[in-house]
Amino acid sequence: QKEVEQNSGPLSVPEGAIASLNCTYSDRGSQSFFWYRQYSGKSPELIMFIYSNGDKEDGRFTAQLNKASQYVSLLIRDSQPSDSATYLCAVNKAGGSYIPTFGRGTSLIVHP
Amino acid sequence: ETGVTQTPRHLVMGMTNKKSLKCEQHLGHNAMYWYKQSAKKPLELMFVYSLEERVENNSVPSRFSPECPNSSHLFLHLHTLQPEDSALYLCASSQGLAGGRDTQYFGPGTRLTVL
Numbered sequence: 001q002k003e004v005e006q007n008s009g010p011l012s013v014p015e016g017a018i019a020s021l022n023c024t025y026s027d028r029g030s031q032s033f034f035w036y037r038q039y040s041g042k043s044p045e046l047i048m049f050i051y052s053n054g055d056k057e058d059g060r061f062t063a064q065l066n067k068a069s070q071y072v073s074l075l076i077r078d079s080q081p082s083d084s085a086t087y088l089c090a091v092n093k094a095g096g097s098y099i100p101t102f103g104r105g106t107s108l109i110v111h112p
Numbered sequence: 113e114t115g116v117t118q119t120p121r122h123l124v125m126g127m128t129n130k131k132s133l134k135c136e137q138h139l140g141h142n143a144m145y146w147y148k149q150s151a152k153k154p155l156e157l158m159f160v161y162s163l164e165e166r167v168e169n170n171s172v173p174s175r176f177s178p179e180c181p182n183s184s185h186l187f188l189h190l191h192t193l194q195p196e197d198s199a200l201y202l203c204a205s206s207q208g209l210a211g212g213r214d215t216q217y218f219g220p221g222t223r224l225t226v227l
Contacts, residue, residue, distance in 0.1 A: 031213070
């Protein structure tokens with residue numbers, strides 16, 4: 001089992017819809033969870049982080065964490081074509097040095 | 113200069129060349145990272161430095177040699193590379209490694225092509 005798993009997609013949604021991106025992780029002791037957005041040919045940029053179970057909202061973005069089920073998701077409301085990118089999930093493993101592990105990323109396409 | 117910078121942005125080299133990638137962070141962070149990102153593949157962590165000490169080396173071939181002279185600078189020395197080493201090399205930094213909640217900030221990357 002891979003440490004951090006994401007469906008590679010592409011996930012295609014119409015403009016204005018809600019895009020739902022999911023990520024599962026294997027290390028039950030993981031502490032911190034991050035979502036990065038990466039446009040083609042560019043470097044990843046942080047969108048959100050979440051540490052506690054439940055939802056965390058920031059503008060059109062909502063991160064959801066369920067440690068019991070070991071998944072974290074990112075919801076994008078009112079999707080725009082400019083949201084089209086690859087979304088990377090990263091998880092900080094527990095114990096010693098907290099070195100993040102990245103998932104493969106999910107490609108999102110928002111079409112007009 | 114702000115954030116994390118990398119030079120050069122693009123590099124083309126032959127298999128017998130020696131070159132170096134440079135990363136500089138202006139954020140006062142204590143941890144720095146090198147990642148490799150190949151087409152259609154996830155980010156591969158190569159090296160991690162915390163307070164100038166290497167704390168992680170993910171079985172990277174010896175033709176890649178990192179150097180961290182201080183907490184603001186990180187180098188990746190390249191020699192005798194192979195065509196399959198062609199990729200986007202990303203540098204990142206974070207406040208530290210001990211807290212577990214530190215966000216990584218990425219540089220723009222160096223697009224490396226090995227002929």
